[in-house]
Amino acid sequence: MPGTLSPGRLLFRTGVVATLLVLVMLACSLVGPQTISLKSVASVSTSAAAPNPDYEIFFRIRVPRIILAALVGAALAGAGVVFQALLRNPLADPYILGISSGAGLGVIVAILSGLTWTLWGRSPIALFAFLGALGTVWLVWGIGRSAGKYHVTGLLLAGVVVNAFLSALIMFLTSVAQSQHLYATIFWLMGNMTEEDFLVLWVGGGGIVAGLVGLFFLGPQLNIISVGSQDARSVGVPVERIELAAFALAAFITAVAVSLSGLIGFVGLIIPHAVRIVFGPDHRQLLPLSSLLGAMFLVVADTIARTIVAPAQLPVGVITAIMGGPFFLILLIRYSRKVYWLA
Amino acid sequence: MTSAIQAQHVTFGYRHDRPVLRDVSFEVRAGTFLAIAGPNGAGKSTLLNLLAGLLKPQSGRVLLAGVDLCSCPVQITARKVAVVRQEFVPAFGFSVLETVLMARTLYFGRLGFESKTDRELALRALELTDTTAFASRTLGSLSAGERQRVFIARGLAQDTPILLLDEPTSFLDLKHQVKIYDLLKSIQIEKGTTLVAITHDLNLAAQYCEETLLLYTPDRRPAESPSYRIGRTADILIPEEIERAFDVRVFSAMVGSDRLLIPRGTRPRGSEPCGRTP
Numbered sequence: 001m002p003g004t005l006s007p008g009r010l011l012f013r014t015g016v017v018a019t020l021l022v023l024v025m026l027a028c029s030l031v032g033p034q035t036i037s038l039k040s041v042a043s044v045s046t047s048a049a050a051p052n053p054d055y056e057i058f059f060r061i062r063v064p065r066i067i068l069a070a071l072v073g074a075a076l077a078g079a080g081v082v083f084q085a086l087l088r089n090p091l092a093d094p095y096i097l098g099i100s101s102g103a104g105l106g107v108i109v110a111i112l113s114g115l116t117w118t119l120w121g122r123s124p125i126a127l128f129a130f131l132g133a134l135g136t137v138w139l140v141w142g143i144g145r146s147a148g149k150y151h152v153t154g155l156l157l158a159g160v161v162v163n164a165f166l167s168a169l170i171m172f173l174t175s176v177a178q179s180q181h182l183y184a185t186i187f188w189l190m191g192n193m194t195e196e197d198f199l200v201l202w203v204g205g206g207g208i209v210a211g212l213v214g215l216f217f218l219g220p221q222l223n224i225i226s227v228g229s230q231d232a233r234s235v236g237v238p239v240e241r242i243e244l245a246a247f248a249l250a251a252f253i254t255a256v257a258v259s260l261s262g263l264i265g266f267v268g269l270i271i272p273h274a275v276r277i278v279f280g281p282d283h284r285q286l287l288p289l290s291s292l293l294g295a296m297f298l299v300v301a302d303t304i305a306r307t308i309v310a311p312a313q314l315p316v317g318v319i320t321a322i323m324g325g326p327f328f329l330i331l332l333i334r335y336s337r338k339v340y341w342l343a
Numbered sequence: 344m345t346s347a348i349q350a351q352h353v354t355f356g357y358r359h360d361r362p363v364l365r366d367v368s369f370e371v372r373a374g375t376f377l378a379i380a381g382p383n384g385a386g387k388s389t390l391l392n393l394l395a396g397l398l399k400p401q402s403g404r405v406l407l408a409g410v411d412l413c414s415c416p417v418q419i420t421a422r423k424v425a426v427v428r429q430e431f432v433p434a435f436g437f438s439v440l441e442t443v444l445m446a447r448t449l450y451f452g453r454l455g456f457e458s459k460t461d462r463e464l465a466l467r468a469l470e471l472t473d474t475t476a477f478a479s480r481t482l483g484s485l486s487a488g489e490r491q492r493v494f495i496a497r498g499l500a501q502d503t504p505i506l507l508l509d510e511p512t513s514f515l516d517l518k519h520q521v522k523i524y525d526l527l528k529s530i531q532i533e534k535g536t537t538l539v540a541i542t543h544d545l546n547l548a549a550q551y552c553e554e555t556l557l558l559y560t561p562d563r564r565p566a567e568s569p570s571y572r573i574g575r576t577a578d579i580l581i582p583e584e585i586e587r588a589f590d591v592r593v594f595s596a597m598v599g600s601d602r603l604l605i606p607r608g609t610r611p612r613g614s615e616p617c618g619r620t621p
Contacts, residue, residue: 004440007456088432220455224445226435230428233397235501236421236449281435284455 005282013285017292024296025070028303029062033310036062065195067205068260069302069316070295072193073267075208075257077294080268081275081286082215082250085226086243087152094254094268097159098136101166103258106132107188108173111181125188126200126259133255136162141247152229191264191317193302204260211253212291218246219284226283266320267294270328277331297324345408347373347505347537348394352403355386355393359401363389366403369556369573373408373504376531376538378548378576381558382589387541390558391507394539396420407505421449425501427494427508431482439485439493440478443468446500461500468499471526473519487514495523499530506530508540512547520544524551545580545604555579559588580604 030036040054079094087096095101106128140158147154174185196204221242224232229239254268271294275286301319308314348371356362363386371377379387392398393405396412405412407423425446437445446468447461457465469475472492482490491514498506511527512520528551530536542548548555556573557580572579582593585604592607 004438004444005456007454085435090435217455220445220448220451223437223441224448227437227442227445228430228432230397230426230430231445232448233417234395234421234424234426235446236418238417276435280441281437282441 005280005285010285010288013279014288014292017289017296021070021292021296021299025066025299028299029058029066031303031307032057032062033307061195064198064201065193065302065306066299067201068196069193069298071201071205071208072257072261072264073271073294073296073298074212074291075253075294076264076268076298077271077275078212078215078287078291079250079254079257080294081272081283081290082222082246083268084272085222085283086246086250087156088226088228089152089156090273091269092156093265094250094257095263095265096163097140097155097251098162098166099133099251099254099258100263101163101170102136103129103133103255104170104189104263105166105173106130106135107262108170108177108185111184111188112173112177129188129259129262130255133258134251136166137251137255187315188262190315191262191320192315193261193305196260200260204256207256208253211249211256212287214249215246216284216287218242218249219282219287222246222283222287223281226281262315262317264298264317264320266317266324267298270324271297274328274331345373346370346406347375347408348539349406349409350390350394350403351406353390353393353400353405354402355389355398355400357389362401364393364558365570367571368403371537371539371554373537374531374535375554376527376540376552378552378555379539379541379558380543380545380548380555380580380588381571382560385558385560385588387558388509390556391426391509391539391541395424395426395507397426418449421501421503423503424505424507425498425503427498427506427511429491429494429510429513431487431490431494436481436483438479438481439474439496440465440469442482442493443497443500446497464502465496465500468496471499472496473522488516488519491515492519492523495526504535505537505539508538510541510543512542512544520547527551545585546601549576549580549604550601552576557584557588560590577602 030038034057036054036057040052041058043052076094080092083092083094083096084090107125109132110125110128140155140162143158143162144155147158170189174182177185221232221237224235224237225239225242229243232239232242272286272290275290275293279285279289298316298320301323302316304323305314305316305319350367350369353364353367354362355364367390379390381387389398393400396405396415396417399413407415407420412420443465444457444461447457447465450461451457466475469478472495474489474492474496477485477489482493485493491511495508495511498508506527508527512523515523524547527538527540531538540548540552553576554573555576556571558571572584580602582595582604585591585593589606594605594607596603596605
């Protein structure tokens, strides 16, 4: 009997990849300019007078940052899968509908207006990015919908045009900005991990994980929608509702990821393809595996970004493209026989 | 006999001022094999989409087993009617079995996985359409004819009392054309499925379908005259009707008990003028 995905097989594969992810995160948390060992981290000093430096570095700096990288990687890869399915387009990525430039514009406006107020002791930049992202997606969705029944193409075109328009605004604002503002902006646009505190991680992580779980349950519907919306309708899938739900969830987790880390390219494009090439196109599997592998990929990329030129740091977006490009091309050539959708 | 499909004064156009179908009314009794024939652009596929509930009529209504389609959510409609189409967009390399299993999406469990029944129906559909051999190949790697059989398998796997087919044999070789019609016929007889197939092969339709709906070209019919004819195939697929609908000359001959229709073309012959003859 020919093989298709079964719950057992999915659980096994997800379990293996999840375990691998935990191991990679653990290994990466030990890498850094300051050598630390798990042993000394574990030996918690009970006296407050003599804090354990290894413990401090591990739990206050490394672990939060690695968790952040994992969350962002998972969100971007998962959203990439969904956008590719909804737009029936292998070139789609989480930023294709203007989320990136919308968030970018929000950030630049926040930085240039010299915001001094804080939100629970935090800079409101992330909030501006989030609002800019969601506002743009809402606008693009509205335009795409009103462009008529061929709304996949309408949506794509609306996204591309809005993206270009907002990018132009961003460039305009950066060119008139003062130099001290410029550096923060550009670093953000290149995608940047910082050490977030646990409250931010909990909120962002909760949103991202909830979004990914919700999307997982749309897997079978995404399968048939990615074949064609007429086909989906005739097998009884309420296409408009599912598309709206999937689109909203994917846009939401992308917006969260972008507001936590800036624009990190490539993860949302190549991870879904890499997983599809190796494991097949079934979204019930593609979604969890892409998320886990996207997390792993970004954890590794960020570890390289923060260590390779230590004590300085590179924006992680640089690493994802430099590392991801060749890796993806190798996969593409190696598995080219299986890549029929590119033919 | 109960009626499986009723179209009541259905009018539809993609633009409001230019209806493709005007005031179409007919009834298909349960367990009938109906052929829809007509020239390109006459509205055959549009009619099929109306019957499947994928398009809503501008006026009039479509009833499936007495229930108005407009008031049905897609989940209900998909339990009654399956559609086999020929369009194929290469999307992400799904395998044949995965594609056929998608027909069962509606019945998947809470976690989104197929039950044993779903799997059995899918495998049976593969067997019936002679596609088991390439169950694990991707759709993109198949020939057009093989792919068409997979789409038919998907329609069968949906296991509905009504099956609509848009040119189910257009890409098939002779053997598989006959095999598919044999298969459809046996499903009609064994399970009492109501079949509606758009076809350009009038001779196959004449052999297998009890009833035929013939649509005329929109611009060729006067505004007041009916734009279609429906009835027993033997009454509809006759040279006069075909000549009227398709604007070609047709030669008919009896072979055994079957009447065969052969288009004669309009190439110049002898002293005949070039171009069409009335």
